[in-house]
Amino acid sequence: MADGFVLETQGLTKEFRGFIAVNDVSLRVRRGAIHALIGPNGAGKTTCFNLLTKFLEPTRGTITWQGRDITRAKPAEIARMGLVRSFQISAVFPHLTVLENVRVALQRARGNSYDFWRSDRVLAGFDVRARDLLADVNLTEYEGVPAGLLPYGRKRALEIATTLALDPAMLLLDEPTAGMTHEDVEHVVALIRRIREGRTILMVEHNLSVVSGLSDTITVLTRGQVLAEGDYAAVSANPEVRAAYLGAEEAA
Amino acid sequence: MNPMNVPASQRIAFVVMLAMIAVSPFVLYPVFLMKVLCFALFAAAFNLLIGFVGLLSFGHAAYFGMSSYVSAHAAKVWGFTPELAILAGTAVATLLGIAIGWIAIRRQGIYFAMITLALAQMVFFFCLQAPFTGGEDGIQAVPRGRLFGVLDLANDMALYWVVAAIFIAGFLFLYRVVHSPFGQVLKAIRENEPRAISLGYRVDDYKLIAFVISAAMTGVAGGTKAIVFQLATLTDVNWPMSGEAVLMTLVGGIGTIFGPPVGALVIIAMQNELAQLGAWVTVVQGVIFVACVLAFRKGIIGEIQAKFGKPL
Numbered sequence: 304m305a306d307g308f309v310l311e312t313q314g315l316t317k318e319f320r321g322f323i324a325v326n327d328v329s330l331r332v333r334r335g336a337i338h339a340l341i342g343p344n345g346a347g348k349t350t351c352f353n354l355l356t357k358f359l360e361p362t363r364g365t366i367t368w369q370g371r372d373i374t375r376a377k378p379a380e381i382a383r384m385g386l387v388r389s390f391q392i393s394a395v396f397p398h399l400t401v402l403e404n405v406r407v408a409l410q411r412a413r414g415n416s417y418d419f420w421r422s423d424r425v426l427a428g429f430d431v432r433a434r435d436l437l438a439d440v441n442l443t444e445y446e447g448v449p450a451g452l453l454p455y456g457r458k459r460a461l462e463i464a465t466t467l468a469l470d471p472a473m474l475l476l477d478e479p480t481a482g483m484t485h486e487d488v489e490h491v492v493a494l495i496r497r498i499r500e501g502r503t504i505l506m507v508e509h510n511l512s513v514v515s516g517l518s519d520t521i522t523v524l525t526r527g528q529v530l531a532e533g534d535y536a537a538v539s540a541n542p543e544v545r546a547a548y549l550g551a552e553e554a555a
Numbered sequence: 556m557n558p559m560n561v562p563a564s565q566r567i568a569f570v571v572m573l574a575m576i577a578v579s580p581f582v583l584y585p586v587f588l589m590k591v592l593c594f595a596l597f598a599a600a601f602n603l604l605i606g607f608v609g610l611l612s613f614g615h616a617a618y619f620g621m622s623s624y625v626s627a628h629a630a631k632v633w634g635f636t637p638e639l640a641i642l643a644g645t646a647v648a649t650l651l652g653i654a655i656g657w658i659a660i661r662r663q664g665i666y667f668a669m670i671t672l673a674l675a676q677m678v679f680f681f682c683l684q685a686p687f688t689g690g691e692d693g694i695q696a697v698p699r700g701r702l703f704g705v706l707d708l709a710n711d712m713a714l715y716w717v718v719a720a721i722f723i724a725g726f727l728f729l730y731r732v733v734h735s736p737f738g739q740v741l742k743a744i745r746e747n748e749p750r751a752i753s754l755g756y757r758v759d760d761y762k763l764i765a766f767v768i769s770a771a772m773t774g775v776a777g778g779t780k781a782i783v784f785q786l787a788t789l790t791d792v793n794w795p796m797s798g799e800a801v802l803m804t805l806v807g808g809i810g811t812i813f814g815p816p817v818g819a820l821v822i823i824a825m826q827n828e829l830a831q832l833g834a835w836v837t838v839v840q841g842v843i844f845v846a847c848v849l850a851f852r853k854g855i856i857g858e859i860q861a862k863f864g865k866p867l
């Protein structure tokens with residue numbers, strides 16, 4: 304902790320029936336930083352997220368959060384420690400309204416979720432805070448809409464609002480701007496700038512202008528391994544990175 | 556329950572249901588109606604799991620039948636008053652629910668269904684062997700007794716109002732569970748379990764609590780049934796009984812509030828009408844099951860709900 308890293312991995316490895324998706328990754332995320340994880344499709348970025356949030360068991364390696372070994376923790380406990388992820392495939396509760404989606408998160412953070420004998424009217428107590436969060440992501444006018452009916456970009460925005468409802472110390476965002484219009488992307492970038500105060504953010508992102516605009520540190524992953532790490536200038540100047548990642552991006 | 560928070564469609568449906576419960580004993584046989592009410596509560600309890608958590612239990616006969624045996628034994632051998640006999644049955648069903656749920660809850664999908672079936676069959680074999688259940692004969696001539704030691708329930712009409720009260724209380728309780736902060740989390744888990752986990756919900760705990768509530772309410776239904784028919788047999792605890800709950804819920808509408816009681820009414824009425832067909836009842840039921848799966852996936856109430864766009 305004294306060294307300023309909140310999240311560290313040592314030799315993190317994940318094999319799927321012999322296929323090594325994440326190979327000996329040692330990652331260190333500095334407290335308060337926006338750290339980007341980039342790399343071509345199939346590089347192992349999402350798998351890394353799944354390992355860090357314990358949705359997958361690592362084959363080898365350790366994960367440390369604020370000096371504490373969390374390699375064997377359960378995913379719900381990870382979230383309760385303040386490490387909250389979003390998903391690459393937008394994850395909302397489709398038949399709940401936009402407002403209810405955010406309330407589900409607020410409800411967890413503030414208790415009473417086991418009360419099966421109480422009326423759900425008590426949840427109205429979360430409405431004010433939920434509306435604030437929705438206003439932050441420009442979803443105010445959608446609050447009564449079932450989340451499943453939102454256009455893709457708005458679902459992503461809702462997901463961010465839901466994540467922020469937990470007031471997490473660290474956010475892991477898996478491609479937060481994927482599938483968004485240019486305008487929405489700018490909005491999310493502005494939002495991330497606003498919410499980063501007091502938090503650490505690790506994000507997977509393909510949009511390089513977002514990456515360059517936001518991140519303090521970038522880790523480049525290819526075929527499960529760390530290829531390079533540094534700030535945007537250093538990483539984008541790295542010839543290996545250009546060949547493996549930027550080249551592929553330009554060709555696409 | 557605060558009426559302000561209940562949608563108009565459900566309030567109307569509830570009033571209609573109450574009216575039917577109030578009027579029907581004057582037109583139909585009370586014993587038939589009591590059977591419907593017991594199974595309506597059974598199906599509603601089963602629906603809490605399949606409809607609101609997305610878990611298909613294929614072992615609910617265990618809680619129904621075990622409670623039926625325990626209630627019958629308590630009333631007959633220990634001389635419990637009927638309400639205490641039913642409570643005793645419910646308590647045992649609840650404990651059984653905790654034990655089976657604890658084992659089953661970690662499995663997903665078809666494995667969950669299989670493990671609940673397997674454990675329920677173990678309960679069945681226990682009941683087959685245990686001396687107190689009376690083997691093939693079951694427990695017969697269970698006294699209906701006096702409610703709270705006062706009200707004589709030998710009269711069908713008197714018993715009917717008691718059973719109706721038990722059903723309504725159970726139904727409202729299950730409604731409340733679904734529409735509680737806890738129920739809201741259940742819906743979230745059903746909709747997107749990984750997301751619920753990533754928000755920090757210990758989803759297994761929620762599933763287990765829902766499982767136990769479902770088992771307990773099934774126990775209420777099974778115990779009441781034993782008092783009504785003055786009988787507890789292996790039929791109550793055997794696997795086709797689990798199938799009945801599945802069928803009734805499917806016919807009425809999975810995940811709806813009023814579907815399971817409607818499904819219970821339809822299936823029991825049909826079994827009564829077709830009783831002279833003997834073994835063919837099973838075949839007809841099978842056909843209905845297939846028809847539901849193929850054509851009316853949402854079930855009776857589910858289809859009505861979809862047509863009018865109003866929750867029922």
Ligand SMILES: Nc1ncnc2c1ncn2[C@@H]1O[C@H](COP(=O)(O)OP(=O)(O)OP(=O)(O)O)[C@@H](O)[C@H]1O
Pocket residue numbers: 319324342343344345346347348349350351391
């Ligand atoms: N559960 C799994 N079982 C087997 N293989 C998997 C599994 N999950 C991921 N993989 C494989 O691991 C590799 C890394 O996948 P991952 O999803 O982490 O990539 P990614 O970097 O997130 O890619 P993208 O940019 O397309 O999202 C891929 O080859 C993928 O097919």
Ligand SMILES: [Mg+2]
Pocket residue numbers: 348349350391
């Ligand atoms: Mg990915």
